[in-house]
Amino acid sequence: MKAVRLWSVRNARWLKKVYDGLEWILSLLNPILRRIGYDRLDKPFAAVEGVVKGFLFDSQSCGQCTLGETGMACPMNCPKTLRNGPCGGVRQNGGCEIKPEMTCVWVNAWEGSQQIGAEQTIQIIQAPVDNRLKGRSAWLRALRIKVGSAS
Amino acid sequence: MKFDDEPTPGEGLPILPGHTSPGRFERILRAGKFAVTAEIAPPDSADPADVFARAALFDGYVDAINATDSSGANCHMSSMGICSLLTRKGYAMILQQSCRDRNRIAMQGDILGAAAMGVCNILCLSGDGVQSGDHPEAKPVFDMDSISALSMVRRMRDEQQFMSGRPISSPPRLFLGAAANPFAPPLDFRPHRMAKKIAAGAQFIQTQYCFDIERFRTFMAQVRDLGLLEKAYVLAGVGPLASAKAADWIRKNVAGVHIPDAVIDRLAGAQDQKQEGVDLCIDLIEQVREIEGVSGVHIMAYRMEDRIGEIVTRSNALDGREPWRPAL
Ligand code: SF4
Numbered sequence: 001m002k003a004v005r006l007w008s009v010r011n012a013r014w015l016k017k018v019y020d021g022l023e024w025i026l027s028l029l030n031p032i033l034r035r036i037g038y039d040r041l042d043k044p045f046a047a048v049e050g051v052v053k054g055f056l057f058d059s060q061s062c063g064q065c066t067l068g069e070t071g072m073a074c075p076m077n078c079p080k081t082l083r084n085g086p087c088g089g090v091r092q093n094g095g096c097e098i099k100p101e102m103t104c105v106w107v108n109a110w111e112g113s114q115q116i117g118a119e120q121t122i123q124i125i126q127a128p129v130d131n132r133l134k135g136r137s138a139w140l141r142a143l144r145i146k147v148g149s150a151s
Numbered sequence: 152m153k154f155d156d157e158p159t160p161g162e163g164l165p166i167l168p169g170h171t172s173p174g175r176f177e178r179i180l181r182a183g184k185f186a187v188t189a190e191i192a193p194p195d196s197a198d199p200a201d202v203f204a205r206a207a208l209f210d211g212y213v214d215a216i217n218a219t220d221s222s223g224a225n226c227h228m229s230s231m232g233i234c235s236l237l238t239r240k241g242y243a244m245i246l247q248q249s250c251r252d253r254n255r256i257a258m259q260g261d262i263l264g265a266a267a268m269g270v271c272n273i274l275c276l277s278g279d280g281v282q283s284g285d286h287p288e289a290k291p292v293f294d295m296d297s298i299s300a301l302s303m304v305r306r307m308r309d310e311q312q313f314m315s316g317r318p319i320s321s322p323p324r325l326f327l328g329a330a331a332n333p334f335a336p337p338l339d340f341r342p343h344r345m346a347k348k349i350a351a352g353a354q355f356i357q358t359q360y361c362f363d364i365e366r367f368r369t370f371m372a373q374v375r376d377l378g379l380l381e382k383a384y385v386l387a388g389v390g391p392l393a394s395a396k397a398a399d400w401i402r403k404n405v406a407g408v409h410i411p412d413a414v415i416d417r418l419a420g421a422q423d424q425k426q427e428g429v430d431l432c433i434d435l436i437e438q439v440r441e442i443e444g445v446s447g448v449h450i451m452a453y454r455m456e457d458r459i460g461e462i463v464t465r466s467n468a469l470d471g472r473e474p475w476r477p478a479l
Pocket of ligand 1 (some may be wrong): 077084
């Protein structure tokens with residue numbers, strides 16, 4: 001999956017567009033989704049999301065997605081699960097301190113965010129993970145935050 | 152150097168207007184003095200005398216002492232233990248808190264405990280991976296990262312709240328620090344990362360070892376252009392290398408330390424390599440001082456702590472100023 005993940009970072013620009021489009025479609029569907037009930041939809045949504053994002057980004061399904069702010073690189077692949085930028089241990093060749101055979105997630109994230117012009121959003125301070133949300137749908141959560149029906 | 156309102160050891164100084172801590176370290180920096188900090192070697196023992204003896208090596212040479220938090224993921228006496236012992240004697244301590252071993256519940260408890268013990272400065276770190284230490288089989292925690300930890304401590308201090316929102320009746324009065332590594336990729340991201348740490352609450356920055364002065368100069372110029380020099384004090388990391396062989400080992404095995412070939416060659420060409428390492432450190436101090444925005448040096452003299460006196464004296468880093476030391 002590593003190859004796909006790198007491809008995704010390199011193609012971050014239009015993937016981000018697709019992603020934003022998806023969010024738009026979801027917000028159009030919101031009245032229907034709300035009627036069905038978000039909680040009931042969470043499982044099927046999370047399942048689809050897990051497959052799609054797992055394939056494209058090696059997403060670890062933390063349930064509180066940062067992909068748009070991290071250059072379409074999932075920060076949960078960082079062995080230290082750092083969500084706010086690279087540690088000081090990145091090797092001179094860009095390899096990860098802990099898994100030298102892997103390029104540091106944040107080297108990818110920086111590359112990707114330059115592609116999508118997100119040098120600003122990578123500066124957003126990400127709160128630590130809410131461990132209760134693991135495995136739940138981040139798409140539905142983002143939608144609910146947007147329409148103001150979740151904290 | 153003693154302030155007129157110097158308290159009995161273990162108690163805080165009065166907090167001056169615009170300051171956030173009752174500590175000496177913040178006062179020195181805000182007064183525009185060139186500050187010197189050093190890293191104390193944590194003992195592998197439960198004997199307080201070991202801690203006092205190691206701190207005594209720094210008496211009269213440093214403004215504040217960093218107590219590391221099992222750095223390199225090797226087990227030693229805790230930062231909290233060392234800080235508690237030394238604040239009782241009046242030393243200005245910088246508690247290092249890494250995110251590797253503790254979750255948010257433990258960290259917030261420790262922050263209150265440390266402040267209650269007279270710790271005025273906290274350095275928030277992500278921490279080295281457990282793989283690099285003597286317990287590679289341990290569970291890495293990383294519930295937070297250095298930046299979310301900084302904003303957590305700042306909230307405890309300024310908003311008097313735990314992360315949960317529950318109120319804190321008497322907040323920890325702290326001066327907040329973070330680390331920066333100008334030498335690790337992605338290089339052009341590093342100044343932005345420092346900006347993010349400052350936005351999250353960092354008031355001072357201690358850098359990784361600076362052996363590549365050219366690179367450091369570039370970094371500091373970028374930092375200046377981002378307007379960060381008005382927002383935080385930067386202390387450049389320096390330290391003596393014991394030999395060319397040791398230097399080569401460090402750059403191959405210690406995460407995040409960048410040592411250029413020229414440095415290794417200089418050591419290798421010397422008669423007395425250890426002395427050359429000390430001389431090199433002194434040269435580096437003189438060079439980093441010339442760079443705009445460097446407010447002090449942070450000396451990490453691993454296994455050469457006894458040479459810190461010589462380094463500080465010969466580099467004249469303190470400009471003849473005498474830092475606080477415990478009464479004899
Ligand atoms: S090198 Fe990069 S991926 Fe590896 S632990 Fe550090 S930040 Fe995470």
